[in-house]
Amino acid sequence: MFTLPPTHPALVPATTPTHHRARITSAALTQPNLSVSDEDDPTSLRSTWSHRAWVSTGCASVLVPLADSLSSLTDPASCAESALAVLVGYALADLGTGIYHWAIDNYGDASTPFQGHHRRPWTITRRGFANNLHALARAVALTVLPIEAVLLAHGGHPAAQAFVGACAGCVMFSQQFHAWAHGTRSRLPKAVVALQEAGVLVSRAEHARHHRAPYDGNYCIVSGLWNRVLDESRFFEAAEMVVFLRFGVRPRSWDETAAEWMEETGSDS
Numbered sequence: 001m002f003t004l005p006p007t008h009p010a011l012v013p014a015t016t017p018t019h020h021r022a023r024i025t026s027a028a029l030t031q032p033n034l035s036v037s038d039e040d041d042p043t044s045l046r047s048t049w050s051h052r053a054w055v056s057t058g059c060a061s062v063l064v065p066l067a068d069s070l071s072s073l074t075d076p077a078s079c080a081e082s083a084l085a086v087l088v089g090y091a092l093a094d095l096g097t098g099i100y101h102w103a104i105d106n107y108g109d110a111s112t113p114f115q116g117h118h119r120r121p122w123t124i125t126r127r128g129f130a131n132n133l134h135a136l137a138r139a140v141a142l143t144v145l146p147i148e149a150v151l152l153a154h155g156g157h158p159a160a161q162a163f164v165g166a167c168a169g170c171v172m173f174s175q176q177f178h179a180w181a182h183g184t185r186s187r188l189p190k191a192v193v194a195l196q197e198a199g200v201l202v203s204r205a206e207h208a209r210h211h212r213a214p215y216d217g218n219y220c221i222v223s224g225l226w227n228r229v230l231d232e233s234r235f236f237e238a239a240e241m242v243v244f245l246r247f248g249v250r251p252r253s254w255d256e257t258a259a260e261w262m263e264e265t266g267s268d269s
């Protein structure tokens with residue numbers, strides 16, 4: 001246990017300008033005996049060559065099936081089939097990120113990524129691009145490359161490859177879409193704001209609802225397409241009951257929100 005110094009971010013009003021807060025965070029890091037998490041350490045937000053290597057591998061693993069699918073399109077029917085496969089991949093990626101995010105939020109611990117994000121959501125906008133994407137890029141690369149090898153061994157199939165490439169690409173970039181959902185409108189590229197407002201990418205308003213107590217909805221972070229369906233159908237409540245009855249594990253959302261889950265100060269967005 002330790003006593004928070006008077007300049008600790010937890011004691012800084014939400015209206016404190018970003019640059020002041022960054023300086024204060026750095027000052028807090030110099031305090032002896034202060035517990036420092038990954039979210040606190042500014043150097044942990046930078047991209048490393050290892051992060052960049054995994055993101056490059058992830059991008060390659062997504063581009064190979066998409067390019068192979070594109071080169072195999074010979075007639076309008078196969079084009080339509082592959083276009084539909086891309087749309088289905090994009091839609092299912094949103095669902096996949098929602099289920100993954102729900103699982104981590106409810107059954108993860110302090111070492112899992114989203115808990116730190118709930119305490120300090122603004123740090124995602126300061127992460128380097130590869131730093132933010134490398135974990136999902138690694139998972140995508142290790143999953144997609146074997147699938148692509150099997151597809152190629154069976155002669156490939158344009159629609160299947162289009163689906164795999166689109167779905168995996170949206171999953172990998174979901175952390176970038178998530179970061180944009182925490183961005184300030186005036187600092188985001190106009191095209192990103194337009195895509196958010198069109199519902200193609202998860203909007204800032206929609207994702208902001210996830211960051212309000214009791215933090216038990218709006219888990220999807222690609223387009224947010226599935227959020228209303230999942231929340232209104234109480235899909236996750238049913239899944240939580242199944243997990244509890246089968247394994248006896250209670251989800252975090254059944255209990256009063258813990259202090260470490262609360263946002264320490266206001267976000268930048």
Ligand SMILES: [Zn+2]
Nearest residue numbers: 101105114210
């Ligand atoms: Zn969350």
Ligand SMILES: [Zn+2]
Nearest residue numbers: 117121178207
């Ligand atoms: Zn968030």
